[in-house]
Every structure is written in C-alpha cells, then in structure tokens.
Amino acid sequence: MEFTVTQKQRLQELGFEGVFPSDFEDVDERNRFFEELVGRLRDRNRKRFERLVGNKIPFWRKVSSDLRNRFYELGFVEVRTPEIISYSLLEKMEISDDLREQVYWLEEDNRCLRPMLAPNLYNELRHFNRISNQSKVRIFEIGTCFRREKSSSEHLNEFTMLNAVEMGDIGDTEERLDRLIEEVFGEFTDYKKVGEESSLYGKTVDVLVDGVEVASCIAGPHPLDSNWSIDQPWVGIGLGVERLAMLLDDGSTAKAYGNSYIYQDGVRLDIK
Structure with missing residues (x-):
C-alpha cells in the first residue's frame, strides 16, 4: 500500500x-x-x-556574495550588462531553433530578455581586451537570465547565472580550466567533473554536486569567437546560483531559492 x-x-x-x-x-x-x-x-x-x-541575510544571498568575493580574490573584474539585449547579439551566438523558441522576445523580435550571459560577456571581453595593457583579461557577471522552459525542481524560467571568463596568456587552456574549477568550487563543496557535449559550445566540462549539474565550463578558442573578433585562448564557467544554493542548503527545489511569492530562502510561506 x-x-x-x-x-x-x-x-x-x-x-x-x-x-x-x-x-x-x-x-x-x-x-x-x-x-x-x-x-x-x-x-x-x-x-x-x-x-x-x-x-x-538569505542563504541564497550568502552563496551569491561568497561567489562574488571569491572571484574578486582570484583577480576577476565584475561587470554589469543589460537584461534586455538586441537580436543581433543573440544571433552571433548561432543558437539552435530549440533555444530560439525559449527566448522571451520583445518588440516584434528585435530585442529579447537575455537567455544567457555569454553574448554580453563576449561583447565586454572584446572591449576590455582592446583597452587593457595586461596579459590577461578576467571578468565575471552575476545576473538574471530568462528562458521559456518547463519549470522543474532544477529549472526556472527566471534564474540567476554567474558567468566568468579569463582570456589571454593562460598557457594550456584545459589545465587552466581544471585549476579554475578547483579554485572556485573547492572553496564551497565536494564536486565531480564530467565531460559533456553541448549543441552550442561543443566539448564542455560539467561540475556536479551531489550528482546534480551546477556549472558548465569550457576551454576556448571556439568557432564562435570570430563573430566577436576574439582571437586569444580563454576559459569560462557558467554557474546556476539558485541550483547551487539549493544543494548547499539541502533544499528540494531551486524554486525555493529564486524569485517567488510562495518561497523565500527555502521556506514555503503558504504552509504554517
């Protein structure tokens, strides 16, 4: 029974x-x-x-703050970019039809709510690299992204991403990526790395915590780089903040740590 x-x-x-x-x-x-x-x-x-x-201070805010401070310690500069982006930026990412259908389009498809931080960081990388006189460019952003996808315990329509990129004189990119993953996640929790294939990025390294993917990482160069006039080696990390907070807090759903009327910081408010 x-x-x-x-x-x-x-x-x-x-x-x-x-x-x-x-x-x-x-x-x-x-x-x-x-x-x-x-x-x-x-x-x-x-x-x-x-x-x-x-x-x-909510637990998700602490996780976000700890991540931000960790990247400061690693020498990354924080940037802030628009949540509403032009179609031309997204077009440069050569997204699939499936992802295009998940985009929140505005003003007759000329602009949209960003479904990822990657096009914005590509744009910033180009500018930082042009102006900087240092051998490496390190930037990151923590910001909201939007996707029309089926909501679940691990997926949200409105979610917070952390994207970080290091570009320039970084030596062996795969070794540098492994080291960066350890520098970031080794401060927070036990984790596991697994190789994956992405329809957009090709070969990636996923970071798993308790068997759940919390980040997707990649070592460039990548064919998309030429769309942004990028011609140097780089490594990058894309991390879901709500999902990581859920796992670190022994929560059951990422929705409990996202923007919500029902949940606040893992607490179900409509249940006494």
Missing part, C-alpha cells in the same frame, strides 16, 4: 525528497507514518523560517 495522490502532493509541497515509501501493511500504518512525516517537514520549514528572520 502506498500514499494517496493527495498525500504525495502534500509531501511534495512540504519539500519531501526521494522515493515515496509503499510498503505499508494497512491504511492506519500509512496514515500514521504520513502524519509523522508531515510533522517533521513542518518543523524543518519552521526552522528555516526562523533562520531567515534571525539572520536577515
């Missing part, structure tokens, strides 16, 4: 993770277990609420 549909829905609302138990002998045993589990989940929700009120 297993939980009813209503019971499963209630447990998911409270942040239950994992597989629902289904080996109850009878209805009474199931219902007793359900009530005990609901009580534990409510207590956890209450403790998270008390933490938020007591600390004032």
